[in-house]
Amino acid sequence: xxxxxxxxxxxxxxxxxxxxxxxxxxxxxxxxxxxxxxxxxxxxxxxxxxxxxxxxxxxxxxxxxxxxxxxxxxxxxxxxxxxxxxxxxxxxxxxxxxxxxxxxxxxxxxxxxxxxxxxxxxxxxxxxxxxxxxxxxxxxxxxxxxxxxxxxxxxxxxxxxxxxxxxxxxxxxxxxxxxxxxxxxxxxxxxxxxxxxxxxxxxxxxxxxxxxxxxxxxxxxxxxxxxxxxxxxxxxxxxxxxxxxxxxxxxxxxxxxxxxxxxxxxxxxxxxxxxxxxxxxxxx
Amino acid sequence: xxxxxxxxxxxxxxxxxxxxxxxxxxxxxxxxxxxxxxxxxxxxxxxxxxxxxxxxxxxxxxxxxxxxxxxxxxxxxxxxxxxxxxxxxxxxxxxxxxxxxxxxxxxxxxxxxxxxxxxxxxxxxxxxxxxxxxxxxxxxxxxxxxxxxxxxxxxxxxxxxxxxxxxxxxxxxxxxxxxxxxxxxxxxxxxxxxxxxxxxxxxxxxxxxxxxxxxxxxxxxxxxxxxxxxxxxxxxxxxxxxxxxxxxxxxxxxxxxxxxxxxxxxxxxxxxxxxxxxxxxxxxxxx
Amino acid sequence: xxxxxxxxxxxxxxxxxxxxxxxxxxxxxxxxxxxxxxxxxxxxxxxxxxxxxxxxxxxxxxxxxxxxxxxxxxxxxxxxxxxxxxxxxxxxxxxxxxxxxxxxxxxxxxxxxxxxxxxxxxxxxxxxxxxxxxxxxxxxxxxxxxxxxxxxxxxxxxxxxxxxxxxxxxxxxxxxxxxxxxxxxxxxxxxxxxxxxxxxxxxxxxxxxxxxxxxxxxxxxxxxxxxxxxxxxxxxxxxxxxxxxxxxxxxxxxxxxxxxxxxxxxxxxxxxxxxxxxxxxxxxxxxxxxxxxxxxxxxxxxxxxxxxxxxxxxxxxxxxxxxxxxxxxxxxxxxxxxxxxxxxxxxxxxxxxxxxxxxxxxxxxxxxxx
Numbered sequence: 001x002x003x004x005x006x007x008x009x010x011x012x013x014x015x016x017x018x019x020x021x022x023x024x025x026x027x028x029x030x031x032x033x034x035x036x037x038x039x040x041x042x043x044x045x046x047x048x049x050x051x052x053x054x055x056x057x058x059x060x061x062x063x064x065x066x067x068x069x070x071x072x073x074x075x076x077x078x079x080x081x082x083x084x085x086x087x088x089x090x091x092x093x094x095x096x097x098x099x100x101x102x103x104x105x106x107x108x109x110x111x112x113x114x115x116x117x118x119x120x121x122x123x124x125x126x127x128x129x130x131x132x133x134x135x136x137x138x139x140x141x142x143x144x145x146x147x148x149x150x151x152x153x154x155x156x157x158x159x160x161x162x163x164x165x166x167x168x169x170x171x172x173x174x175x176x177x178x179x180x181x182x183x184x185x186x187x188x189x190x191x192x193x194x195x196x197x198x199x200x201x202x203x204x205x206x207x208x209x210x211x212x213x214x215x216x217x218x219x220x221x222x223x224x225x226x227x228x229x230x231x232x233x234x235x236x237x238x239x240x241x242x243x244x245x246x247x248x249x250x251x252x253x254x255x256x257x258x259x260x261x262x263x264x265x266x267x268x269x270x271x272x273x274x275x276x277x278x279x280x281x282x283x284x
Numbered sequence: 285x286x287x288x289x290x291x292x293x294x295x296x297x298x299x300x301x302x303x304x305x306x307x308x309x310x311x312x313x314x315x316x317x318x319x320x321x322x323x324x325x326x327x328x329x330x331x332x333x334x335x336x337x338x339x340x341x342x343x344x345x346x347x348x349x350x351x352x353x354x355x356x357x358x359x360x361x362x363x364x365x366x367x368x369x370x371x372x373x374x375x376x377x378x379x380x381x382x383x384x385x386x387x388x389x390x391x392x393x394x395x396x397x398x399x400x401x402x403x404x405x406x407x408x409x410x411x412x413x414x415x416x417x418x419x420x421x422x423x424x425x426x427x428x429x430x431x432x433x434x435x436x437x438x439x440x441x442x443x444x445x446x447x448x449x450x451x452x453x454x455x456x457x458x459x460x461x462x463x464x465x466x467x468x469x470x471x472x473x474x475x476x477x478x479x480x481x482x483x484x485x486x487x488x489x490x491x492x493x494x495x496x497x498x499x500x501x502x503x504x505x506x507x508x509x510x511x512x513x514x515x516x517x518x519x520x521x522x523x524x525x526x527x528x529x530x531x532x533x534x535x536x537x538x539x540x541x542x543x544x545x546x547x548x549x550x551x552x553x554x555x556x557x558x559x560x561x562x563x564x565x566x567x568x569x570x571x
Numbered sequence: 572x573x574x575x576x577x578x579x580x581x582x583x584x585x586x587x588x589x590x591x592x593x594x595x596x597x598x599x600x601x602x603x604x605x606x607x608x609x610x611x612x613x614x615x616x617x618x619x620x621x622x623x624x625x626x627x628x629x630x631x632x633x634x635x636x637x638x639x640x641x642x643x644x645x646x647x648x649x650x651x652x653x654x655x656x657x658x659x660x661x662x663x664x665x666x667x668x669x670x671x672x673x674x675x676x677x678x679x680x681x682x683x684x685x686x687x688x689x690x691x692x693x694x695x696x697x698x699x700x701x702x703x704x705x706x707x708x709x710x711x712x713x714x715x716x717x718x719x720x721x722x723x724x725x726x727x728x729x730x731x732x733x734x735x736x737x738x739x740x741x742x743x744x745x746x747x748x749x750x751x752x753x754x755x756x757x758x759x760x761x762x763x764x765x766x767x768x769x770x771x772x773x774x775x776x777x778x779x780x781x782x783x784x785x786x787x788x789x790x791x792x793x794x795x796x797x798x799x800x801x802x803x804x805x806x807x808x809x810x811x812x813x814x815x816x817x818x819x820x821x822x823x824x825x826x827x828x829x830x831x832x833x834x835x836x837x838x839x840x841x842x843x844x845x846x847x848x849x850x851x852x853x854x855x856x857x858x859x860x861x862x863x864x865x866x867x868x869x870x871x872x873x874x875x876x877x878x879x880x881x882x883x884x885x886x887x888x889x890x891x892x893x894x895x896x897x898x899x900x901x902x903x904x905x906x907x908x909x910x911x912x913x914x915x916x917x918x919x920x921x922x923x924x925x926x927x928x929x930x931x932x933x934x935x936x937x938x939x940x941x
Contacts, residue, residue: 001381001468001472001478001481002377002378002379002465002468002469003380003381003465004465004469005468005469005472007379012379014368015371015375015379018371018375019372019375019424021386022372023391024370025391025446026391026395026446027391027395028406028410029403029405029406029407029409029410029446030395030398030402030403030406032406032409032410032416033402033405033406033409036409043414044409044410045414045415045416045419046416046419046420047419052546084342087570093304093305093308096300096301096305097301097305097306097308099297099301100301100302100305103297104295104297104298104301104302106298106302112305112306112309114310115309115314116305117312118313119313120499120500120503121499121552122501122503122548122551123503123506123507123524123547123548123551124507125507125509125524125527125528125544125547126317126320126507126544126545126548127316128528128545129320129527129531129540129541129544130311130316130317130319130320130420130535130544131316132531133319133320133323133401133537133541134316134319134320134376135316137319162312164315165308165312166308166312169308172456223397226399227397227398227400229399229400229401229509229510230507230508230509230524231511232314233528234511234532243399243401246401246402247401247407247510248404250401250404250405250408251513251514258405259409262405262406265398265399265402266402267399269318269379269394269397269399270394270397270398272397273393273394273396273397274390274394277389277390277393
């Protein structure tokens with residue numbers, strides 16, 4: 001049954017086989033994608049025509065590698081900028097929300113909390129169109145009444161940031177709240193007692209304690225923003241993010257340059273995820 | 285933990301935290317969804333309140349059929365994901381030796397963060413007519429000639445299972461990981477067999493994890509766009525595609541809003557029913 | 572007397588480490604049997620082998636004459652009360668106790684009757700519908716025991732179930748548990764690292780160290796006639812003197828401390844055994860300012876360092892003159908010694924019969940031991 005109980009050999013062998021199949025299922029598409037990034041072929045498929053790094057470094061005319069592919073490079077840059085902005089803002093507001101829900105008490109706290117976690121059960125597509133509709137209405141309203149045109153209220157870089165921020169902040173809040181819940185408030189009292197002022201208490205004691213969750217929350221916000229598709233789809237202007245770019249290429253068929261991009265993305269997300277995991281284990 | 289109200293004194297910490305959070309939730313969550321609801325009752329042709337968009341939904345079979353299909357398939361996918369995830373999570377937390385446990389956790393969490401698009405792309409490379417699997421099967425002689433394995437319902441369901449299952453496994457691992465092994469030993473010592481231990485001990489104990497996983501998976505699958513679009517066939521239309529078509533292709537925002545609102549209603553309703561049936565609390569499940 | 576549990580040559584190895592080393596013992600039916608030892612002595616391993624969670628490397632294990640090797644834990648006539656109780660949090664008290672009965676296929680009224688009967692026995696007649704988290708520590712304890720006892724096991728195994736309770740409640744539960752065992756008459760095998768738990772409740776106690784029993788005896792005998800240095804230190808309080816043994820012309824034995832004091836001993840020793848010995852004298856065997864002592868009494872002058880007042884358990888901390896050694900002396904609260912203050916000089920003495928000597932044990936039982 002479990003490791004501390006006697007188990008029959010067939011039970012363990014059968015179970016191990018199932019787990020093996022599961023991990024094969026989990027990794028097969030990722031591994032194949034990564035391998036084919038090095039295939040010297042015009043199509044992302046077998047047969048294997050030899051090893052090449054052209055899909056990373058080739059500069060045409062047949063094989064345009066990732067580092068000479070202007071459209072995808074621009075997509076990566078846009079996604080990167082978006083992710084930095086989203087993780088910056090959502091970590092700040094997420095921290096405030098964590099303090100609000102964990103340490104403050106006020107009327108309608110339950111209702112506000114419910115609103116805070118609502119984005120978890122709102123499909124991203126709907127969040128995207130709601131924000132599109134509302135920003136559009138608000139933009140028209142502001143232009144009509146004040147006569148000012150706000151570019152960020154039409155599909156654009158900043159609208160994507162706003163849209164992703166609206167639900168990623170919820171995730172960040174929950175990560176930071178979980179940590180804040182473990183915070184012993186007598187530490188703050190001890191710091192006051194030792195002569196620290198309010199600002200110093202928050203800076204040296206509380207935020208220091210929260211730091212692992214702040215870093216973890218920002219990292220997760222970055223990853224979620226970088227790969228978001230559903231919400232972003234409705235809010236992009238002229239600057240496409242990487243997932244939107246890739247989607248069009250995947251749908252219409254493309255060279256193994258997508259595999260090269262996937263290779264780099266899988267590798268970097270894995271490194272970030274493993275680093276986050278390792279760091280999380282170390283700082284409990 | 286209750287703090288006393290001091291009516292005459294403004295609590296600055298509260299004000300500082302409250303205002304940005306309230307702005308976020310009202311400007312980006314409440315108002316946009318109210319706007320969605322409002323627009324769904326308007327029409328570009330006429331002014332004022334109208335039910336045209338909803339009428340179109342119920343009279344046009346392609347709309348409501350897609351809707352029902354999406355809902356049923358989402359529930360089906362959630363069930364399959366659950367059946368796969370429970371034994372996997374159990375193996376990692378309770379059966380694997382402590383040494384391999386850490387490694388398996390990392391192996392689970394790494395693909396968790398790889399974007400849905402890349403994972404779907406991997407399957408496309410594997411399964412399409414010129415794909416890796418076809419070449420392999422033709423080579424060893426199982427197929428005489430390549431067969432299109434993509435673009436059908438079964439592949440689409442597999443893809444949806446694949447892209448969402450980690451969201452079930454991770455919360456279940458979270459709950460099972462904190463479960464004292466002694467509970468299982470005690471049940472065993474008191475004479476329970478494997479099936480009874482699963483039914484009476486493990487599943488009831490894991491219920492909060494199962495519910496939060498199911499809610500997230502169901503919600504992700506229901507709102508999925510990429511996987512059905514890229515792996516499903518011409519006939520495997522997903523409701524999100526209908527919404528996308530209305531908003532982006534036909535530029536019929538009113539109709540799209542009505543569809544969006546119906547989808548939102550459906551997801552809230554099913555989650556609510558699931559919570560009621562299993563007697564779980566939303567607040568406790570979403571942690 | 573029938574033998575409930577019989578163990579012969581039982582050994583368990585984990586890799587190179589021998590957790591339980593060639594143990595042989597019997598437990599009579601209806602007895603309260605404790606296995607007492609520090610953490611890591613192998614007592615949990617032994618218990619888990621009896622319960623069936625571990626397979627022994629060697630040896631046999633019989634319950635009421637039936638060989639238990641190869642029999643699954645759920646088929647053995649033993650039940651275990653877990654260290655952290657392992658009550659099922661998603662079930663109420665009644666369901667927890669009924670769990671094992673239902674697994675046997677018992678149904679309906681029979682189950683109700685047995686469970687309610689059991690609840691009555693453990694003093695929780697109204698608690699059936701309660702949730703586990705509504706119970707106090709002591710009540711949880713009783714539910715865990717009831718859950719196992721309702722299956723009428725031949726042997727009930729208890730894995731330090733009082734460990735998680737606070738001191739006051741633990742004192743209370745010791746008495747409760749003993750009374751319960753007498754009432755139901757089931758054989759209890761109880762493991763603990765707390766010598767007081769073992770002494771208060773048990774008919775027999777096995778003191779375990781490094782995978783083996785140092786001594787298996789009644790609590791009284793363990794206390795008054797310890798068989799080894801380990802038992803003398805582990806059971807009850809004791810003053811330990813690191814000594815060399817000397818023999819005078821008349822064949823009498825003396826213990827010589829490092830600071831040069833010589834104490835008379837009553838026993839004879841084989842000096843070839845070892846060069847180093849530990850001598851033990853219990854605090855309550857030491858008499859303050861003895862009047863009319865027997866001639867063979869060891870009497871020394873000592874300075875009172877501190878008075879450790881603890882009601883009926885009060886003691887004096889003294890140092891023999893011109894030494895740094897510390898001796899704990901029981902301080903009876905009969906007003907006779909109220910005049911003693913810190914820094915006083917007093918006389919203390921003990922009967923050589925009250926002192927025991929063993930080969931020195933180098934291993935420390937507690938990390939902060941001096």
